[in-house]
Amino acid sequence: xxxxYILLVALVAGSDQWIKKRIEESNMExxxxxxxxxxxxxxxxxxxxxxxxxxxxxxPLVAALSLALTVVVFAGFLVxxxxxxxxxxxxxxxxxxxxxxxxxxxxxxRKYVVDYLSFxxxxxxxxxxxxxxxxxxxxxGALIAVLGTGGEG
Numbered sequence: 001x002x003x004x005y006i007l008l009v010a011l012v013a014g015s016d017q018w019i020k021k022r023i024e025e026s027n028m029e030x031x032x033x034x035x036x037x038x039x040x041x042x043x044x045x046x047x048x049x050x051x052x053x054x055x056x057x058x059x060p061l062v063a064a065l066s067l068a069l070t071v072v073v074f075a076g077f078l079v080x081x082x083x084x085x086x087x088x089x090x091x092x093x094x095x096x097x098x099x100x101x102x103x104x105x106x107x108x109x110r111k112y113v114v115d116y117l118s119f120x121x122x123x124x125x126x127x128x129x130x131x132x133x134x135x136x137x138x139x140x141g142a143l144i145a146v147l148g149t150g151g152e153g
Contacts, residue, residue, distance in 0.1 A: 002081040005094045009077075012098025013105075016133040020106065020114040034120060041118040045130040048112045052129065063107040070100040092145030099137030 023044050032043035049056035050066075077093040080086070106113040115130035 002090065005077075005081065005090045008091070008094040009098040009101065012095055012133065012137040013101040016099070016102040016137070017105070019116065019133060020102075023114055023116045032118075038120040041120050041127075042116055043118060043130060045115040046110075046112040047115050047130070059107075059111060063104075063111075066100070066104045066107050070097070070104045073097050073100055086148055089145055089148030092141045092143070092148050094141065095137040096141030096145060099134035099141060102134035103132070103138070 023042075026044065028042070028044040032041045034041055047053055047056075048059055049062055055062045073093065073096055077090070077097050080090045080093055103113050113132065113134075115132045115135070117131045117133075118127060118129060121127050
């Protein structure tokens with residue numbers, strides 16, 4: 001049936017939601033915590049749009065698009081579970097779906113996505129970008145899913 005893939009979806013979404021809950025409950029608005037020799041920065045950021053807050057003034061549209069894309073990925077994931085072989089595609093879709101579930105849940109329930117992770121690099125443009133675990137699931141999952149399809153369109 002693909003219980004391992006379903007577990008991976010739940011692990012990505014559940015872990016991200018657990019971290020987001022802890023970040024929301026923290027008193028981190030005015031400061032950041034640094035780890036691994038200042039390479040990893042933990043800070044609280046409310047993203048009301050998509051990447052880099054793009055679309056923050058159109059929150060209902062962003063939420064609707066997020067929900068629609070999550071449904072499409074979910075449908076593809078369900079179809080992939082019924083097929084033999086191609087574990088790479090299912091792994092990618094699992095990571096992608098776990099991230100999509102978590103960020104879409106935030107957009108629908110909180111009205112913003114909780115981001116909390118940045119990189120302590122010298123380039124300020126990248127240092128200001130704040131991610132969450134779901135974002136990494138989406139990015140990595142999309143790359144793996146493309147590899148799993150052989151790059152065919």
